[in-house]
Amino acid sequence: MNQSVPVIAVDGPSGVGKGTLCQALANHFKWHLLDSGAIYRVLALSALKQNIALDDEQKLANLALNLPLTFDTSGSEVKALLNNIDVSKDIRTEQTGGAASKVAAITSVRTALLQRQRDFRQAPGLIADGRDMGSVVFKDAPVKIFLDASAESRAERRMKQLQDKQNHVKFAEILQEITARDERDRNRTVAPLKPADDALIIDTTSLSIQDVFNQSIKYINKELAL
Numbered sequence: 001m002n003q004s005v006p007v008i009a010v011d012g013p014s015g016v017g018k019g020t021l022c023q024a025l026a027n028h029f030k031w032h033l034l035d036s037g038a039i040y041r042v043l044a045l046s047a048l049k050q051n052i053a054l055d056d057e058q059k060l061a062n063l064a065l066n067l068p069l070t071f072d073t074s075g076s077e078v079k080a081l082l083n084n085i086d087v088s089k090d091i092r093t094e095q096t097g098g099a100a101s102k103v104a105a106i107t108s109v110r111t112a113l114l115q116r117q118r119d120f121r122q123a124p125g126l127i128a129d130g131r132d133m134g135s136v137v138f139k140d141a142p143v144k145i146f147l148d149a150s151a152e153s154r155a156e157r158r159m160k161q162l163q164d165k166q167n168h169v170k171f172a173e174i175l176q177e178i179t180a181r182d183e184r185d186r187n188r189t190v191a192p193l194k195p196a197d198d199a200l201i202i203d204t205t206s207l208s209i210q211d212v213f214n215q216s217i218k219y220i221n222k223e224l225a226l
Helices: 018-029 036-049 057-065 094-103 107-118 133-137 151-164 171-187 209-223
Strands: 007-011 032-035 069-072 079-082 126-130 143-148 200-203
Touching: 007 018, 007 133, 018 032, 018 126, 018 143, 018 209, 032 036, 036 057, 036 069, 036 079, 036 094, 036 107, 036 126, 057 107, 094 171, 107 133, 126 133, 133 143, 143 209, 151 171, 200 209
Parallel strands: 007 126, 007 143, 032 126, 143 200
Antiparallel strands: 069 079
């Protein structure tokens, strides 16, 4: 791992706007982007496709070590490829998200994927999007940001996203799934979802994406002396 390469670690639960912020930061700085959540989602999707139980630690760890995953960054959006097949839409379903949260709680799986995530640290810099980027994967990152928001506002955003894609969804079901995922992520024994001690915490509940971006850029410029 090249520790001379700067990392901006952006963590937080689902639905707080991490992906949008990280894409904007990557475009702004012209840096590489790591969507760590996509790695766990692809792993979960692969397990579901192979009928591997989501509590079978040995098989999941072996799958993680040999996961045929690549990212295509040539277009306007990063595409996740499993066995060279674009699964970007498949990994964004509620089912895959829930499954990803379950496999992410397994210590051997996180260990298997740790180096894979760190390999994304390449010049000129990296924007790392996840849940433990600042607290575990890139502890030495010079900039750490933690986004949070109320479960209700995140469920509303998620419902709008799904409705925009013509998916029929119920608010109560989405809120229940988000709450359950939060419970798993925050209370797992390995790498629980929490802000790093030196992270800037931004509550995005009542902020626009532009507000979050502006706050982040101001903080990043100060920390990196840009």
